[in-house]
Amino acid sequence: xxxxxxxxxxxxxxxxxxxxxxxxxxxxxxxxxxxxxxxxxxxxxxxxxxxxxxxxxxxxxxxxxxxxxxxxxxxxxxxxxxxxxxxxxxxxxxxxxxxxxxxxxxxxxxxxxxxxxxxxxxxxxxxxxxxxxxxxxxxxxxxxxxxxxxxxxxxxxxxxxxxxxxxxxxxxxxxxxxxxxxxxxxxxxxxxxxxxxxxxxxxxxxxxxxxxxxxxxxxxxxxxxxxxxxxxxxxxxxxxxxxxxxxxxxxxxxxxxxxxxxxxxxxxxxxxxxxxxxxxxxxxxxxxxxxxxxxxxxxxxxxxxxxxxxxxxxxxxxxxxxxxxxxxxxxxxxxxxxxxxxxxxxxxxxxxxxxxxxxxxxxxxxxxxxxxxxxxxxxxxxxxxxxxxxxxxxxxxxxxxxxxxxxxxxxxxxxxxxxxxxxxxxxxxxxxxxxxxxxxxxxxxxxxxxxxxxxxxxxxxxxxxxxxxxxxxx
Numbered sequence: 001x002x003x004x005x006x007x008x009x010x011x012x013x014x015x016x017x018x019x020x021x022x023x024x025x026x027x028x029x030x031x032x033x034x035x036x037x038x039x040x041x042x043x044x045x046x047x048x049x050x051x052x053x054x055x056x057x058x059x060x061x062x063x064x065x066x067x068x069x070x071x072x073x074x075x076x077x078x079x080x081x082x083x084x085x086x087x088x089x090x091x092x093x094x095x096x097x098x099x100x101x102x103x104x105x106x107x108x109x110x111x112x113x114x115x116x117x118x119x120x121x122x123x124x125x126x127x128x129x130x131x132x133x134x135x136x137x138x139x140x141x142x143x144x145x146x147x148x149x150x151x152x153x154x155x156x157x158x159x160x161x162x163x164x165x166x167x168x169x170x171x172x173x174x175x176x177x178x179x180x181x182x183x184x185x186x187x188x189x190x191x192x193x194x195x196x197x198x199x200x201x202x203x204x205x206x207x208x209x210x211x212x213x214x215x216x217x218x219x220x221x222x223x224x225x226x227x228x229x230x231x232x233x234x235x236x237x238x239x240x241x242x243x244x245x246x247x248x249x250x251x252x253x254x255x256x257x258x259x260x261x262x263x264x265x266x267x268x269x270x271x272x273x274x275x276x277x278x279x280x281x282x283x284x285x286x287x288x289x290x291x292x293x294x295x296x297x298x299x300x301x302x303x304x305x306x307x308x309x310x311x312x313x314x315x316x317x318x319x320x321x322x323x324x325x326x327x328x329x330x331x332x333x334x335x336x337x338x339x340x341x342x343x344x345x346x347x348x349x350x351x352x353x354x355x356x357x358x359x360x361x362x363x364x365x366x367x368x369x370x371x372x373x374x375x376x377x378x379x380x381x382x383x384x385x386x387x388x389x390x391x392x393x394x395x396x397x398x399x400x401x402x403x404x405x406x407x408x409x410x411x412x413x414x415x416x417x418x419x420x421x422x423x424x425x426x427x428x429x430x431x432x433x434x435x436x437x438x439x440x441x442x443x444x445x446x447x448x449x450x451x452x453x454x455x456x457x458x459x460x461x462x463x464x465x466x467x468x469x470x471x472x473x474x
Contacts, residue, residue: 032061032214032226035097035105037077051075053113054121055097055105056083059137059164062212064096066106067121080125080133085166087198092125092133092167129167136169143195147174150190158182161209171198177209207232210256217254224261235259242270244298273298277318284324288336305337314341 054075057064067083079095144163158178165172191199211225254260283292291305302315314337
């Protein structure tokens with residue numbers, strides 16, 4: 001699957017300029033069935049043996065074929081070449097691999113060098129060939145949409161997955177998917193009359209369709225079938241059962257609708273680990289009752305049993321399970337599975353968990369900061385609301401309150417003058433912050449039961465036009 005930054009085909013002399021991000025392109029189609037050329041840095045002389053075969057990719061790496069270089073052309077990777085076809089005409093592709101690596105690819109794909117079906121490379125693509133190639137490639141998407149509409153109008157149970165035009169624009173290959181056999185003789189006539197080209201129908205599977213289209217898998221990477229996987233092996237649900245996976249069709253299926261190919265990647269490791277486990281063990285008998293197998297942990301080599309009456313799992317090692325099975329065959333029963341079960345780790349107490357996260361450096365959590373900040377915000381709102389309220393003359397709340405004699409005692413105590421020398425006591429300076437003991441006044445106060453507002457000797461508050469002021473105390 002090529003990215004948006006690929007500038008393939010826009011370079012000088014037909015060579016792709018590569019990726020816009022790093023300025024180089026190591027493959028024919030941005031990880032589309034690419035092969036790393038690990039001999040690119042080694043100077044290899046061109047001789048008859050090395051230049052005999054070239055690997056050419058079509059449609060950004062969705063299809064690759066081996067061609068014979070009979071004309072002994074000096075072809076380098078990413079060169080645009082013109083190749084021969086079986087049904088006449090020519091096709092245009094990009095050289096994806098040259099040199100000795102092509103022979104290794106042929107050996108891996110089991111292609112014989114003397115195979116007569118291998119087509120030849122005609123020449124390097126000229127500017128006119130590249131223009132025709134680009135015009136033909138632009139017709140792929142519109143043709144696929146129209147081809148699907150025609151197949152639907154003929155009531156054919158098939159789906160057109162992809163369309164690939166030949167480099168000269170005289171032939172188009174339609175890749176379709178169908179569960180059953182389809183009679184598309186009328187469909188070929190309709191396609192030939194509609195698109196004015198030679199029509200070739202190629203049946204592919206769901207996995208091949210996903211490989212041609214590409215996409216992102218659930219792992220977050222590009223699909224394996226569109227990047228490096230070329231051989232599709234059958235995947236069954238037994239692969240999921242061996243790996244202790246739940247049979248969930250939505251999670252186990254890929255974008256093609258079939259089981260994921262990656263289920264076979266680790267299957268051999270699980271099969272080797274399962275060989276040590278006892279087979280056909282569904283239940284074991286003990287004195288406490290019959291214990292049934294609930295699940296197995298392959299890598300920890302444990303088998304979990306539980307009694308039908310008690311919902312408690314007992315993890316038993318496979319060696320102990322084999323001993324219990326031998327005892328049951330001899331007609332003996334162990335006392336209880338608790339003697340064979342693996343002891344669970346001791347859980348820490350609440351105090352130990354708190355000490356684990358103790359604040360030893362004076363840091364505080366963000367939650368405490370948020371709580372303190374919210375409280376301070378509420379207090380500031382209350383204070384700001386009281387301050388912002390305008391005070392009007394005549395309002396009871398705006399009038400200054402006159403404190404009684406009992407309320408003025410702390411103020412009088414703070415402003416008390418030192419004793420004079422006539423009283424016969426030494427004058428000591430009074431500390432306003434230090435509270436002095438008061439002497440009991442034995443003389444009766446004549447104004448004790450009277451209203452303080454009616455006391456004629458009491459100082460009255462001074463007012464002027466500027467507003468209320470605090471009463472002065474003489």
